[in-house]
Amino acid sequence: MDLSVGEYAVGASTMLLILLLAPFGSAIILAFVGDRKLAPELNIIGSAATFGAGVGLALEVYFRGPMLAGGKFFFVDAFNVYLAVLTSFVSMTTAVFSRRYMRREREHGRVGHLGMRFYHAMFQLFIFAMLLCLLTNNVGILWIAMELATLSTVLLVSLYRTPSAIEAAWKYFILCGVGIAQALFGTVLLYFAAEKVLGEGGEALLWTNLAGVGDKLEPTILSLAFVFLMVGYGTKVGLVPIHHWLPDAHSEGPTPISAVLSGLLLNIALYALVRCKVLVDVSTGSHHAGSIMMGFGLLSIIVASFSLLRQKDIKRMFAYSSIEHMGIATFAFGLGGSVATYGALLHMLMHSLTKSSIFFTVGHAAQMHGTQEMDRIRGLIKGNPLVGWGMIFGVMAIVGLPPFGIFTSEFLILTATIKDAPYLTPLLLLGLGIAFAALVRRVQPMVAGPRPSYQVGMKPAHVPVILLMTLVLVLGLYMPQFLSAWFDKAVGLLR
């Protein structure tokens, strides 16, 4: 552990190894276990092990500083370890939720024998791909893992085999395939620029090497590369106007998959984009990349908030809400500066926790009514208090009401906007206001009122909803010292 390259400690980390092997191993085991009785529990155990390793790795980084592992193949710093912990945590709660949810889907015959085997194995493979995206030091491997994350979820979106599900999955496959191809071209250009400075071979694609020579990279090439990277990874973030796959994929797939797509995958793509942006900004010495991100972010906020107004399908509506929130985070990262970046990091965290919790309640609500149409979902509080209140609190949090965490992050981002780009504040507020109105208007009749005759009772998964909402509330009221210090470190990396 005493060897170090620059500011990075070099060493083998057992935690990192477990973090990657746990989901990969679980995927293989679950592929064999298939539809047996213990599969959901094994899925939870695998995810819990991943989360444990994530926390372990975070502690290592917190006390020892950033590190390189596996012969420079992996690197861990405050930014990616925070997302790794978030990813493993949300995937664990989703695994808990999916136990009851998928059992019911299985009983109702929406998923078959083979479907369940496939579902569990691919869920874990997806988590593995996302963690690999975060932890790899190689820009090329990042791209490969991102494509793997898409591929592992494509057939999960079409799991129910309905015509709309197949259409959604095809769209997801084609659009993300096209998008990510642009990102690979961007990566080639980045490699071209880096090779001139760092020499041939794999070393030139390592984030840790690139970070040190940012100012020597050719600015014209990097600006060009960023356009391709922006379009490529932006497709996966779900930014307007390249977002068309997102509402379809979220509404047609099984709800646990909607929760992880929305809460995690979008974050991972944004992570890739932010890393590229930092590099390009150092090279060009201007705010070129940031401005592009601000434009895409703002457009996403406005378009998504107006689209929220006209949705009839509940999962589709919350998918548009995800586009809006990713837009906010992208905008804030683009704005730059310590307050906005801090706000964006916090926003990614809060959005993941809140949105996955909302999708859990939405999934149960849809199961109670046998439909995702909002006009038919009524009387949730009377039908099932946890689902009803869970949705109320979830929506209060997602629209940015205090005392929930999203209020804090949106407030920070707004403050930074007023200071650095005051002329954009009205647009930002307009988007937030419309989203607020749209969501509250839709959710109020669903939760209040008497139970409709076609509503059936069910046993929802309590633990994930309560756990996630409590976290969002607590972090909104009180930010622990260590978390704040951790974010400050990440902000330092991104300046």
Next chain:
Amino acid sequence: MNLAAQINSIFAALVLLTAFGMLVQRRMNGLIHLFAWQGLFLSASTAIVGYFASVHHLFVSSALTLGLKVVLLPYILHVLIRKLKIEKEVETIVNIPMTMLFGIALVIFCYHLTAPVRELSTLMTRSTLAVALATVMLGLLMMITRRHAVTQIIGFLAMENGLFFAATSATYGMPLVVELGVALDILIAAFIFGIFFFHIHETFDSLNVEKMARLKEED
């Protein structure tokens, strides 16, 4: 311009030619053959660059392209269309001249876009980067203008060919570990679209993706 660069340019031209050919080819069988030819030209070009620039890992990439894109993928596609009984299917394409003209405009645009790279590069392959980007763009154009699931997938794979060509032209290939990973991703993708073809065929009774129009924003 020396001999190696000239030979490489010829192959680049052939790759571009096959890309244009695919843009307007209506028969499924013909399309798959064109795709295999494109892979072959790509593989040959990569091997030649590897030989003249003595970059040995390019031989591995060349062999990989040969195995994957000339033999395996066309074989899988042939088997699939035979099983789905669509080998003889002829797709209707609207407005071929306009598509061709737009394609030519795209090629010119790509030359313009890659001009800074050409100026900075010292490699003998620098002039073919524009062709590589054009291949990507033509694949994209093919995916937009065509309505058949198999055609869209071939467009997607042609884009991948363009990207591979871009890596060879700009930097004599990405590091080997990255290229192997990309090849693995393509293999998994092939597995997935194979399953997809059957699902789509079963559900919609046709591979025309225009039949998939349920998920539209309603007003």
